[in-house]
Amino acid sequence: MVNENEKTSIIIPTYNRAELLKKAVVSLLSQTHQNIEIIIVDDCSTDNTSEVVSRMTDPRILYIKHQTNKGGASARNTGIAHATGEYVGFLDSDDQWLPEKLEKQLQVFRRDPEIGVVYTGLRVTSESGVLREMIPVFRGKILSKLLQFNCIDTTSSIIVKKELLDKIGGFDAAFPSCQDWDLYLRLAQITRFDFVQEPLVLFFQHSGERITSNKKAVQQGHIFIYEKYRDLACRQEDEVYRKFVINITKIILRTGIMNQDKKAVKLSRKLYSEGIKGHNVDFKNKLIYFSTFINLKVLLFLYVQSKKSSRNYYSFSDFISLEKNSA
Structure with a gap:
């Protein structure tokens, strides 16, 4: 009661x-x-x-x-x-x-x-x-x-x-x-x-x-989270810190692609390279960094087409979706 x-x-x-x-x-x-x-x-x-x-x-x-x-x-x-x-x-x-x-x-x-x-x-x-x-x-x-x-x-x-x-x-x-x-x-x-x-x-x-519909605000908010909590995340287990950096990078990259914003894409590259320095990252997530050098129009095409696709294989939109884990 x-x-x-x-x-x-x-x-x-x-x-x-x-x-x-x-x-x-x-x-x-x-x-x-x-x-x-x-x-x-x-x-x-x-x-x-x-x-x-x-x-x-x-x-x-x-x-x-x-x-x-x-x-x-x-x-x-x-x-x-x-x-x-x-x-x-x-x-x-x-x-x-x-x-x-x-x-x-x-x-x-x-x-x-x-x-x-x-x-x-x-x-x-x-x-x-x-x-x-x-x-x-x-x-x-x-x-x-x-x-x-x-x-x-x-x-x-x-x-x-x-x-x-x-x-x-x-x-x-x-x-x-x-x-x-x-x-x-x-x-x-x-x-x-x-x-x-x-x-x-x-x-x-x-x-x-x-x-959440204001992509610029979403981008800036995640930058604020990165700056405010990076040190706290770094004091956690390596896996926690890795996901903290990679997920924020992915969100900034995704908003950059959708807005065709070169500065946002470059920023995602900068945060990723600075944040992951000295930490182990698998090859799949290293591709995030390399994708930031691809032409923005090509990235947008890949993203839009993969969102439309109903085929059951790993797509570009999956590639830049958040990494989550279970309890």
Whole structure:
């Protein structure tokens, strides 16, 4: 049983998503655990968001509007500053929670007081239906896993003890992307993680803007992660450091190919050569370095064609996809 006295503050950062916001809020009001407050932080929307929220009469809803657009990380930090719950959750305004999500996460916290973060799986959907499901794998001290790749994904899945968010200072608003990954990496240095092994978040793919659709922001965010955590990754086992460097290199290379950005491709070559210096790398991954010398138009052709291909062999898009591992 979950203690009904356990209050959770759920923060929804939003910007020009009035219609999607309504569905996100309904999914929270439908939670089986009802001791919640919903903090909507409007990051200076220019649509009718304020009008839509004014029609929401539930007293547990708090609406805060930024006077200037500050970005998602700052909006979440505003929400954290106003949160009064023992726990804090986040819900992007274009996502939804399934009804039992919060209750099941609070049950995990009650089983083990040492747990500071509980996350769930997610179901990626679109207008055409369910595209895929992502199920959690890693629990406990997961810093080494998180250094290799963001194994948690969206902040819409996590519930965190408020005291831990206060301790680390919330989100780093200087990051143009990867703010979630950076938050997890800082939390993983001071607490243990656990999960509910069910897809309890509906993550919607749509034509609207997400940070992940901004290739330049994605590129810069991964550069920030590399610069901030390279020394920490280097102190881990060699395999952890190798995947940390190679995965970031692949993302920068991929965005460079898609944007036909020579500087990004050269940067991926530089980070790779500097990061792997003195470390053992297999021949397949050495090919990453050599691919950065290939003509950009040829690389784009190879990438697009391999993404279209349904044949069951190793393609160029596989070659620059992230290296992950199992538990």
